[in-house]
Amino acid sequence: MRFGGRRGIHSLRVQLTLANVALLLLGIVAATAVSVMGMRYYLLDQIDSELTKTRNSLGSSQLTLETIDGLSKLAIVRERFLQQDDPDEGEARPDQILTAVDERGGTVALAGFTPSGVQKDLAAAVDDPRALAGDVEPHDVRVRGDAYRATATVLADGTYILLATSTEAVHKGIAKALRLDLAIGTLLLALLACLTMFSVRRRMRPLEDMVETSSAIAEGDLTRRVPSSREATLEVEQLRVSLNSMLQQVESAYRTRERSAAQLRRFVADASHELRTPLSAIRGYLQLYDKGMLREEAERKRAWARVMAEADRMGRLVDELLTLARLDQQPDLRFRNVDLSRLVRDAAEDLRIQQPERPITVGADGTLLVHADESGLRQVLGNLVANVRTHTAPDVPVRLGVERADGLVRLSVADKGPGLCKEDAARIFDRFFRAGGGAGSGLGMAIVQGVVQAHGGRVAVLTAPGEGLTVTVILPTHASASVDTNGKDR
Secondary structure, eight states: OOOTTOOSTTOHHHHHHHHHHHHHHHHHHHHHHHHHHHHHHHHHHHHHHHHHHHHHHHHHTTOOHHHHTTOGGGHHHIIIIIOOOOOOTTSOOOSEEEEEEOTTSOEEOBTTBOOOHHHHHHHHHOSOHHHHHHOSSOEEEEETTEEEEEEEEEOTTSOEEEEEEEOHHHHHHHHHHHHHHHHHHHHHHHHHHHHHHHHHHHHTHHHHHHHHHHHHHHTTOTTOOOOOOTTOOHHHHHHHHHHHHHHHHHHHHHHHHHHHHHHHHHHHHHHHHHHHHHHHHHHHHHHHHHTTOOOSHHHHHHHHHHHHHHHHHHHHHHHHHHHHHHHHTOOOOOEEEEEHHHHHHHHHHHHHHHOTTSOEEEEOOSOOEEEEEHHHHHHHHHHHHHHHHHHSOTTSOEEEEEEEETTEEEEEEEEOSOOOOHHHHHTTTSTTOOGGGOSSOSOHHHHHHHHHHHTTOEEEEEEOTTSOEEEEEEEESBOOOOBOTTSOBO
């Protein structure tokens, strides 16, 4: 099942895109708010400064209504403030309004001009001229629906002059700037969303490959690995390498388990077959005895001898199976300094006693110490010598030797027998394998390999048809690490 193309709100790709868009949106909103507020403050401050300057000028002039018309310094008032006709319906309101009011807020004529409608509306919009004149900052008022900034001053005769400047242009400018910011912000958000989706898709491709690889492995393809990517970040590349290493270990463990399971099935089948033969023989002789078919004393003795022989064979087989089982369970070997030369000479002497006619050469002079388990090494030598004794003629020469080289100890047992073909040599350490269907249980060489590997060593075989067999055991001087029967460190 593939999840790489999955979409939706729960997709990491969508969540990253939404997070980036949300962050940019917050930034745009904050920047727009700050810029709009700053622009509004600046423009209104300019208007307030002009109104305050005019108010202060009028307030400090000690003018009255009678003297205003005669002062040339107020000519600008006549031009800009006083000649204000009422705008028609739909026309724009004046940018600046000036009107005179009495203490009760009623409009009065100024410089001979009757108050217009907008001047009266301004006076009506200001509830308390005295409070407005006493306040330092101008106030916001609305005249006929339009926004103005208004202030007031008092003349020498107690008349109040109201001054107002329209802020509609400011608000329109701010609204236009806000719309422009929103349009640009929306474009930036759309562009960021597209770029984020494209970038995240490219960056997450290695993760999708991991998901695809994991799905393939779950379906049984243990050889799949996560491919490398040129777009991967350092963390994703580290994850890829770690995942591939884990998958390699999983595959190795699975292959090892399958191989071990196959070996176990073969081992159980071979053990059952090997045990069935002596048990069948013992059962047959017992049935003959039970039915009274062994009437002669000689027949009974021969049958008894055969039963004992098969029981001994079965006992040896069981002992060898137990030995292999203990080796598979990492036995606690008793390591100490052992004179390997002495063990070789003892094995050669045992072979001479068993087969006096066999030519034996020993290359084990002096003392050669190795830190190992003595009983295990004796078993190795015993099995190698028994292999020679069982599979070669009694007059075939054999040589036992031991030497130290390059910090290792080499123990060799070589005979001049028929040797083995390449296929048989490759299986010589398999359990229950007997070359050419020969005698024995087929466990001796497997035990040799198990004991040697438990000492941290290895076994090598050199053979060819008609050229004999040489088995070389290579041991470290100080055996420490133990390995399993497949040659891998435990």
